Amino acid sequence: MQDVTNLWFMKVIAQYGSPDYFFTQYFRVNETSRLNRTILSSITENDTGRPVFAQMIGESIPDLVRTAKELCTYNIAGVDLNMGCPAPRIYRKNVGGGLLREPEKVDKILAELRQAVQDKPLTVKMRVGFENTDTFYEILDIINRHNIDLLSLHGRTVKDMYHGVVKYDLIADAVKRVDCPVLANGNIHSATTALEVLENTGAAGVMVGRWAIGNPWIFNQIRQALRSEPITPVPLVEVRNYIERLWQTPSKDNFPVQSRLGYLKMFLNYIALLVDAEGHFLRLMRKTSTELELFNLCDSVLLSDSTKTLALAPYLGL
Incomplete structure (x- = not known):
């Protein structure tokens, strides 16, 4: 989460029970970009004991490739491409969720990134569409074509922002359609919700964002629920x-x-x-x-x- 998941917040969260993986804030990628040193510190100075994926946002293929290769020289769990950010200032630049309007561009980006990222997992974070879900299945097929290693899928459109019903049925469709594991994202606000979503979608796991801010104990609570244990109350x-x-x-x-x-x-x-x-x-x-x-x-x-x-x-x- 931009402006949230910096090194300091990762360390705070780790005191209550870390997620299995962290994702950095996104590295902005363009013709003049260089790796943001503050974001990079969440990789190079991270002592939480959890793997960290380096997240990128951009649409310039040569610069995404350049940045991905540079990130792969660090101790990262993998390279993640953001195709889901719903902030208007972001998608108006045709990056983040804005890419979902152009499947052909997504195809070209993922083809080049897959060639560049061979020794690390290449992952994608996206939503079910921009304004509607017209391109959803086409982009899922592109994900398959380029052997993406993990898909994090938020069950709302970009224009939905963080409001409205999460389309968990489309996440279930993605689980059946793509060859890689899928993390279900969108309104995972409790351990009970996490279990329901896992059961209803068949996803390999859940991605928790905003609700970890309010409840940093949520990752341990989800683990307790998965083990059918009572959830420990937090005074x-x-x-x-x-x-x-x-x-x-x-x-x-x-x-x-x-x-x-x-x-x-x-x-x-x-x-x-x-x-x-x-x-x-x-x-x-x-x-x-x-x-x-x-x-x-x-x-x-x-x-x-x-x-x-x-x-x-x-x-x-x-």
């Missing part, structure tokens, strides 16, 4: 400790307090949905304007009752 005092870790970003000394507050609130938007089923914490959190106000609110909500635990499914009323 809200542990959530308060997690928020403190998020606040103590390594760049805090060079990060203005108001900017840090805004950054923390981005995380709290997801945490709050699992803390308070009525949405009061979320509303009040958004109104705070100082560090003291915010942490006083967190203390009053998260430390007032030691018996309260993090919800196993989010409140989605806002």
